[in-house]
Amino acid sequence: MGEKRKRKLNIEELPEDEELIKRIKEGDERAFELLMRKYKRRVYLIALQSTKSHEDAEDITQEVFIRVFKSIPSWEPRASFSTWLYKVTSHLCVDYHRSRVRQRVESVDDEEAAVPEPRAEDLASHPDRVAEEREIRRLIDEVIQKNLSGRQRDAFILYYYGGLQVKEVAEVLGVAEGTVKMHLFRAVSKIREALKPLKERGEI
Amino acid sequence: MNCNDIAPLLIAYVHNDLSDEEREAVESHLKNCPECSRTLEETIWTVELLERKVEADMESVEPLLGDLEVKVYRRLAAEWVREARRRWIDRLWFLRRPWAWAAYAAAALAFGVYIGSHHLAPERPADQPALAAKADECIRMRLRMYADEEAFRKLESAHVIKYVRGDEWKAWGVYNQVIRENPGTVAAMIASEEISTAEYKP
Numbered sequence: 444m445g446e447k448r449k450r451k452l453n454i455e456e457l458p459e460d461e462e463l464i465k466r467i468k469e470g471d472e473r474a475f476e477l478l479m480r481k482y483k484r485r486v487y488l489i490a491l492q493s494t495k496s497h498e499d500a501e502d503i504t505q506e507v508f509i510r511v512f513k514s515i516p517s518w519e520p521r522a523s524f525s526t527w528l529y530k531v532t533s534h535l536c537v538d539y540h541r542s543r544v545r546q547r548v549e550s551v552d553d554e555e556a557a558v559p560e561p562r563a564e565d566l567a568s569h570p571d572r573v574a575e576e577r578e579i580r581r582l583i584d585e586v587i588q589k590n591l592s593g594r595q596r597d598a599f600i601l602y603y604y605g606g607l608q609v610k611e612v613a614e615v616l617g618v619a620e621g622t623v624k625m626h627l628f629r630a631v632s633k634i635r636e637a638l639k640p641l642k643e644r645g646e647i
Numbered sequence: 648m649n650c651n652d653i654a655p656l657l658i659a660y661v662h663n664d665l666s667d668e669e670r671e672a673v674e675s676h677l678k679n680c681p682e683c684s685r686t687l688e689e690t691i692w693t694v695e696l697l698e699r700k701v702e703a704d705m706e707s708v709e710p711l712l713g714d715l716e717v718k719v720y721r722r723l724a725a726e727w728v729r730e731a732r733r734r735w736i737d738r739l740w741f742l743r744r745p746w747a748w749a750a751y752a753a754a755a756l757a758f759g760v761y762i763g764s765h766h767l768a769p770e771r772p773a774d775q776p777a778l779a780a781k782a783d784e785c786i787r788m789r790l791r792m793y794a795d796e797e798a799f800r801k802l803e804s805a806h807v808i809k810y811v812r813g814d815e816w817k818a819w820g821v822y823n824q825v826i827r828e829n830p831g832t833v834a835a836m837i838a839s840e841e842i843s844t845a846e847y848k849p
Contacts, residue, residue, distance in 0.1 A: 628655040635693040
């Protein structure tokens with residue numbers, strides 16, 4: 444069993460959200476850590492798509508969990524935990540952009556790729572496959588950043604990076620489910636069109 | 648339903664995220680529509696690539712977030728201690744007035760009582776909900792990992808020296824001692840923050 448699969452299984456083994464929250468409320472010091480471990484990468488990636496800077500995305504991720512920690516005592520499971528978590532995340536991303544608009548400092552950094560490059564050891568093991576995967580990732584990132592409207596991007600990111608259902612994405616964004624489906628359809632269609640040339644050349 | 652109604656449902660269809668009704672509508676339409684069947688096929692491989700990309704992104708950010716939990720705990724702990732300190736200062740603000748020299752004796756007494764009763768970090772305000780206190784227990788446990796009781800006691804006495812006695816120079820010395828003796832702990836972090844915000848630097 445490869446390293447990748449094992450790591451995946453580890454994540455699957457983490458307890459359900461409701462169970463973790465119950466344990467945090469009871470004062471279980473490990474439960475909050477597990478909750479962070481379960482969601483940190485998703486929250487970070489969502490923030491990264493919005494801020495395009497590692498420092499800011501990490502800062503937002505920390506802030507999200509600090510708010511979650513403070514609100515957990517009064518949190519009632521009316522909606523799913525992840526929906527609430529991503530609501531907090533998207534509010535913080537909106538705040539981030541508001542404060543940036545105020546101090547409006549354009550810099551070249553904004554143009555940099557949103558996602559970190561693969562590590563050297565990955566490249567060493569399967570150079571061709573990894574280079575190809577990287578090209579696909581780069582293309583998809585480009586479409587997400589340049590060709591999607593704000594709403595399409597939000598829906599797409601929450602659906603794929605947040606791992607939410609259509610219903611939950613609709614709740615986070617405060618729009619109808621049909622609207623979310625339409626945004627997703629448009630977003631994936633655009634990505635599909637961008638990847639088509641690669642597919643036709645048989646590179647995928 | 649025509650093609651225009653079906654197409655937007657295909658993504659959710661691939662992810663098995665449709666109601667039974669919608670799924671049946673999509674399936675019966677697909678039987679008679681080669682155009683949508685082709686779109687479905689293309690959607691399937693696009694979604695596969697997307698999922699691979701998301702997974703690859705998740706893996707590549709893992710090393711960047713290795714110490715996120717610790718950073719969150721540190722920020723929570725620092726906030727918590729700052730809050731406790733603010734309460735302390737509010738409670739004793741009058742002692743800093745020049746006319747209240749007599750009250751310095753009371754300050755010394757309070758200091759003694761404080762050290763005697765707060766062997767660890769200070770408590771949260773009593774009006775916080777009981778559950779918050781329980782959740783706080785998590786931080787308290789973590790605090791023991793990052794800073795020992797002694798460091799916190801020193802830190803608190805430095806606060807008293809600085810905010811109650813107004814002797815920044817002496818407080819500066821104690822803060823530095825905390826930093827020196829407890830490198831990398833929350834206590835050291837708070838101490839260096841105090842040093843950086845001091846108006847008077849020896």
